[in-house]
Amino acid sequence: MSETAQAAKRQGADKAPPLVVRFAGDSGDGIQLAGYEFAKSTAEARSDFMTFPDFPAEIRAPTGTLFGVSAFQIQFGADEVLTPGDRADVLIAFNPAALATNLPNLKPGGVLIVDDSHFDARGLKKAKLETNPLEDGSLEGFQLIAVDVVKRTLEALDPLDLGRKRATRAKNFWVLGLVYWMFGRPLEATQDWLKSKFKKAPEVAEANITALKAGNAYGETLEISATPNLTAPRVARRRDNSRIMSGGQAMALGLAAVAALGKRDIVYCSYPITPASTLLHALARLEGGVRIFQAEDEIAAATAAIGASFAGSLGVTASSGPGLSLKTEAIGLAIAVELPLLVIDVQRGGPSTGMPTKPEQSDLTMAIHGRHGEAPCPVLAPATPDDCFAIMIEAARIAIETMSPVIVLSDAYLANAASDWEIPDIDTIPDLLWPEISPEEGDFQPFTRDVLTLARPWAAPGTQGLAHRIGGLEKAQGSGHISYDPANHAEMTRTRAAKISRLADRLPAIELEDGAQDGDILVIGWGSTHGSIAQAVKELNGEGARVSHVHLRHLWPLPRGLEALIRCFPHAVTAELNTGQLSSILRGEYLAPVTCISQVNGQPFHVSDLKAEIRKHLEAPSS
């Protein structure tokens, strides 16, 4: 396409709707890397964006198989982008299996770039395709660009003499070069990154850069008729002081902030598990503030974190569903001895091993109720990748203020999804205050209580004059001595519960995210579904509906005012990636007829699906 044609196409780009691009290929094809580089280039282009890495649990599944397909989706646009998008405007399929599994994710009429080098009998068989989709007419409804990417990459890299196997590895950058051409993106930033990433292997950097340029040049040579009909949004809405950030990275930075704001090292204990391990990796790279312990198992991780809190630090432990099950007894201990503890659950599809890399919100009931005995503790959930930073600081404050474990429910989507993150101004965030304690006359009473918070004093070993003993046996209110007294147990049980429920008095008042209190329906969300629900509600209201959205960051204790808010609406419905856990809890707590929009397919909500479901609920007879 000529310069003039390009320029003409960009006219009105400021008003262009957001675009969705999806890369799909073998898990060894470098899909996530190409996708992430595209996200960085999107940030450089000052568009807002949200990404969704959608990959299998297998590290390098056999090539060409349906189950080995890894995908990366990004939505970017001129306006605020809240989700990675439903279906793609552009799909790049690296092989037949990627095409077969991802074609349903492409919009009708969308641009389809296919590497046709593997569409032989063997490749089609691995993808369980009876006929060749490139020839059988099944792709007629799309703007197909079929290129032998492997051949073109090998041609471009021929002068470098790397051998076929190594040269072929650069094909993801060849494709990235082509996609950059489609959106008029410069190549420099990616080239610079490749040079610094492969400083010790300059030949690898050169190979990838050569491929990137070759793919880009190939775009220039495409016939006009083959040029995709796309208008890339191009708006300088991006915040200046920002960087690309996934929820998992933001959470790691949030924990680093907890240490900095408290001027005290915290202790992070965990056992490797997908998808929580990214947090361990990110923290391990820090140069201070967080003392890392890769424990022998989930239970050791939780109990070591409790030991760290006992000794005056803040113990943090993270895991995913099965790991949270294993930590349950330890969380009960922290509740019984009333020590702060931060528990992060990066939820994934369950039960059991389930779908380790796929998001689900199915641990809510376990987080709130899943312990033996009467054992309440605060439960929080970040709403966006950005929020993963702030919620760590808030959870740490609550844990210390209430002397209680706090469970934070993230999920596989939040952990991996990246967006443009405005770097917070640290100077505006107050210090994290650790309770001060001074030696007192006579015997120390470890189970006396603050009149407001009901929290007990925290005297860490090493504090002079306050040596005392705590344990999982029931303790006498005040002295903390072992007590089997019936009245004392009743009092302690109710005190522990009141300590948590009183927290609700100190939480921010509940506010509608969108819509009005006299709307026709209240959609209640929590956690990672924020973007999808917000977008769906915005669009519905734009179409004339009267939909309101409330999003819960604090799931236990439930926020004050929520019940009254629910009763303002003829319809109240939760939207959850489970079979209705929050709606059950709300029904139980409030005796209110809260229904549920449920999805359990291991994927985030599509905005279009949510809109259809909300409309259905609007049409139902009011309660």
Added chain:
Amino acid sequence: MNELPLKPNDFGTDQEVRWCPGCGDYAILKAMKTVLADIGRSPDEIVFIAGIGCAARFPYYLSTYGFHTIHGRAAAVATGVKLANPDLDVWVVGGDGDFMSIGGNHTLHALRRNVDLNLLLFNNAIYGLTKGQYSPTSPIGTRSPSTPGGSTDQPVNPVRFALGAGAKFVARAADTLQTHLPVVLKRAHENKGASFVEILQNCLVYNDGAFGAINDRSQSHEATVRLEHGSPMIYGKDEDKGLVFDNATGAFEMTLLADLASKDALAIHDETNLVRALALAALEQPDFPVPLGVIYAADAPEFIEARGIAGTKSKWGRTELKALLSPPA
């Protein structure tokens, strides 16, 4: 607060001790108080962490900081304590259920990591607090409520387990031997790293006499050999028996001193020799005298020190955080 130095009884608490009368745990508690007074550190800098079981009530009866946690997990809790504050003197107390069964994994890893903890296994070869079921250290044939016909599974030898896990300090003592036990405990405390001490402890109610003559003070010298680094292995009330090491079989053998041409043939205890330590660990009653004392002690980097963590001071603040948050160049 008491002025230092403290006497053994200064380490007691106002808590009524709830062990059965005659329990071996009383003797261990007594020895522990002696050792703590001898060490001379403030009770405010000492922590006892325990799991669940009879032995695990130990922290309630000492005037130090204490934490009675959950079954089996004491070593993991203690590791967290050390990560937060490596300056503390941390003791871990548990029974054979705690250390060798439900918490076996944590014992293994605390030992191989060489965390600076003093791990005291009170081995009574029975589950006391749950009313007498056989334990992982009960010998084959143990009749108990859960094994009325006698147990059939092979017991674990804790000293061999510890050596196998890569422990760098392994010792054994017995509850009633009140001149010997404190010496071993003190050695354990002096070691920088994970110090594992198996204390043979009599359960009067469910497993009385499980260790036979070992913790019967009048007969103990016949049933045990007291190890002293650099000294020949001699035992018996009249010091008339000894151990020789057979290089061909790699095992110790008993001998009467009278049968030896020279005392030079006796094995000399070398704490730093792992092969000998494993051979010593294999000596069990009734065929052999049971070795008591420090079986193995070798220098190795300590877990917390090796990671460069020192004290409770943080080098991390707002300046460092700002640098971390700013976009990569």
